[in-house]
Amino acid sequence: MNVALLALRLMCLAWLWPVTxxxxxxxxxxxxHKALYLGENTKxxxxxxxxxxxxxxxxxxxxxxxxxxxxxxDDHDFAMRPGFGGSAIPVGIDVQVESIDSxxxxxxxxxxxxxxxxxxxxxxxxxxxxxxxSRTFDARLVKKIWVPDVFFVHSKRSFIxxxxxxxxxxxxxxxxxxxxxxxxxxxxxxxxxxxxFPLDTQNCSxxxxxxxxNENDLMLYWKxxxxxxxxxxxxxxxxxxxxxxxxxxxxxxxxTGWYNxxxxxxxxxxxxxxxxxxxxxxxxxxxxxxxxxxxxxxRAVPARVSLGITTVLTMSTIITGVSASMPQVSYxxxxxxxxxxxxxxxxxxxxxxxxxxxxTTVEEMKKLKGAKVxxxxxxxxxxxxxxxxxxxxxxxxxxxEVSSTPNTEGAIPSRNSxxxxxxxxxxxxxxxxxxxxxLSFIMSNSYMIDSYSRVIFPMAYLIFxxxxxxxxx
Numbered sequence: 001m002n003v004a005l006l007a008l009r010l011m012c013l014a015w016l017w018p019v020t021x022x023x024x025x026x027x028x029x030x031x032x033h034k035a036l037y038l039g040e041n042t043k044x045x046x047x048x049x050x051x052x053x054x055x056x057x058x059x060x061x062x063x064x065x066x067x068x069x070x071x072x073x074d075d076h077d078f079a080m081r082p083g084f085g086g087s088a089i090p091v092g093i094d095v096q097v098e099s100i101d102s103x104x105x106x107x108x109x110x111x112x113x114x115x116x117x118x119x120x121x122x123x124x125x126x127x128x129x130x131x132x133x134s135r136t137f138d139a140r141l142v143k144k145i146w147v148p149d150v151f152f153v154h155s156k157r158s159f160i161x162x163x164x165x166x167x168x169x170x171x172x173x174x175x176x177x178x179x180x181x182x183x184x185x186x187x188x189x190x191x192x193x194x195x196x197f198p199l200d201t202q203n204c205s206x207x208x209x210x211x212x213x214n215e216n217d218l219m220l221y222w223k224x225x226x227x228x229x230x231x232x233x234x235x236x237x238x239x240x241x242x243x244x245x246x247x248x249x250x251x252x253x254x255x256t257g258w259y260n261x262x263x264x265x266x267x268x269x270x271x272x273x274x275x276x277x278x279x280x281x282x283x284x285x286x287x288x289x290x291x292x293x294x295x296x297x298x299r300a301v302p303a304r305v306s307l308g309i310t311t312v313l314t315m316s317t318i319i320t321g322v323s324a325s326m327p328q329v330s331y332x333x334x335x336x337x338x339x340x341x342x343x344x345x346x347x348x349x350x351x352x353x354x355x356x357x358x359x360t361t362v363e364e365m366k367k368l369k370g371a372k373v374x375x376x377x378x379x380x381x382x383x384x385x386x387x388x389x390x391x392x393x394x395x396x397x398x399x400x401e402v403s404s405t406p407n408t409e410g411a412i413p414s415r416n417s418x419x420x421x422x423x424x425x426x427x428x429x430x431x432x433x434x435x436x437x438x439l440s441f442i443m444s445n446s447y448m449i450d451s452y453s454r455v456i457f458p459m460a461y462l463i464f465x466x467x468x469x470x471x472x473x
Contacts, residue, residue, distance in 0.1 A: 067135065068144070071125050071172065078146045081217060082122040088216055091148045092119035092223030093208060093262055095246075097231040101185070103204075103239065103268070105194070106327050109156055110204055111187045118148050118180040119223055126176035139168040147180055148218065153207035153251075153261065158186035194326065197333045198275040199472040201242070206264040209251060213259075220260040222246050229264060239268040279322055279335060283342045286311050286318070287461060290349040294454045298356050298447060308350035315343045334472045341468075345461055352453050359446035 068074065082089050094117040101111040125145065127135075152158055160182055161167040167183035190204035210218045222228035229246040247263040290311040293304045319339045326333070 067137065067141070070127050071145075072127075073144055076124040078124070078144065081146055081213065082120070082124065088219040089120060090219045090221060091150075092221055092228075093117070093150070094119065094223045094228050095230070095264060097229070097234070097244070097264070098183075099232070100234055100236060100241075100266075103190075103236070105192065105197075106325070108190055108192050108327065109187055110190050111185065112206060113183070113185045116150070116182050116184055116208075117223075118150065118178075120148065120178055121176050122146065122178055123176045125172050125178065127172075127174055129174040132174055134171050134173045137170040137172070139166040142168055142170050142180070145170075149211045149213065150208050150220070151211045152186050152188055153209050154189040156187045156189065158184055160184055194329055194333050195331055196472055197326070197335055198270055198272060198279075199334055200270055202239075202268045202270075204266055204268065208262040208264075209259050214257040215250070215260050216257070218260070220248075220262055222248065222262065236268075238271050238274065240271065241266060242269050243267040275335070279318065280338065283315070283318060283339060286314050287342050287345050290346045291454070291457055293349060293353055294450045294457070298353075298360055298450060301357070304353045308346075308353060311346045312343075312350060315339070315346050319343065338468060341464055345457065349453075349457065352449065356446050356449045359449070363446055
């Protein structure tokens with residue numbers, strides 16, 4: 001019996017031997033292909049064995065597929081909002097301002113970089129978890145689920161940072177709560193009021209709102225109240241940031257209804273020191289420089305005229321430079337008031353010398369008409385009356401002196417007049433007005449105009465500065 005069993009086994013081995021040789025001849029690399037299929041990064045350990053843990057690891061793609069299966073993304077229509085047909089879904093907002101990049105007065109806008117975070121609950125994404133830990137994903141999964149369509153009202157340009165990848169984060173909790181965070185740079189409109197520029201304070205705001213869902217479908221609110229708005233340490237070159245605070249309200253559109261709107265308000269106060277160096281101090285110096293002509297001799301025509309024209313042109317250049325860097329607004333700014341008032345002081349100093357020169361010429365012409373010109377009076381001496389020489393350069397001793405004050409005993413008769421008779425009864429004696437007498441006195445003594453101007457101009461400019469800075473500072 002044992003001999004029969006042994007013979008049967010030998011016959012089976014003889015029959016299977018050709019099949020084994022044929023299989024090993026046609027599939028010599030089967031073991032190598034199997035090792036590559038398990039993973040290219042698997043390394044054999046001691047004895048030629050492959051690590052079992054490395055065999056069980058999945059690629060990133062397979063992990064994403066498993067996450068989609070865990071969140072049951074294919075089982076729901078994520079084009080619809082959570083709880084469609086029911087009450088409005090609450091979406092909390094939390095903002096952290098990273099920086100305020102620029103503020104433009106010409107374009108009336110500002111650029112801000114911020115982290116915008118959304119909080120809501122979507123029961124369709126709930127998943128069982130024994131450890132109750134959340135799962136974090138990037139932008140690849142965000143495109144397959146529903147997220148709030150929040151946009152920035154009055155924004156001109158905005159973009160999501162995408163270096164090295166899109167700065168988007170999605171965190172899903174087992175109970176369906178979701179945190180969606182995105183890093184955005186936005187340029188938005190800020191309606192500025194420049195009536196007090198550059199001593200102004202601007203109130204700008206960044207407004208957030210849902211584009212498609214009105215208040216019946218989506219309710220935006222600040223997640224943590226006033227603590228929902230956080231800011232890093234922000235330093236601006238032209239402004240102090242006095243306040244950052246959130247607020248909320250409603251916006252109405254006639255065709256679609258009411259929408260929840262959130263506001264990020266910040267108050268900016270402008271630095272004045274830059275404008276003091278660039279505008280106010282040069283303007284003050286030009287005005288004071290125009291007063292130097294009051295101490296220059298009234299007959300030094302080239303010196304006084306050139307000084308007046310130089311200060312006027314410099315003031316025009318300052319005004320043009322300030323206007324070029326500002327928007328073309330239809331109202332008067334504080335800096336315009338100061339510049340044009342200073343320009344008026346400089347211009348009046350030029351007019352003052354024109355008046356002095358004119359009254360001096362009239363005064364000297366009166367002396368010539370009321371005096372007999374001596375035979376030795378030459379044309380060179382006549383040039384004194386054009387402002388080229390001083391009074392002591394010409395000898396007027398031979399000229400008869402004309403009395404300018406009335407004689408109480410009797411008036412000097414004129415050439416073609418008779419002696420005035422005493423006034424008859426009923427005749428009214430006219431008295432000269434004091435203002436007219438003072439004016440004629442100043443006209444006959446034109447050098448006194450410079451004397452008065454040395455006091456009047458600085459005092460008037462000082463009073464103007466006191467009023468200006470008390471109103472705007």
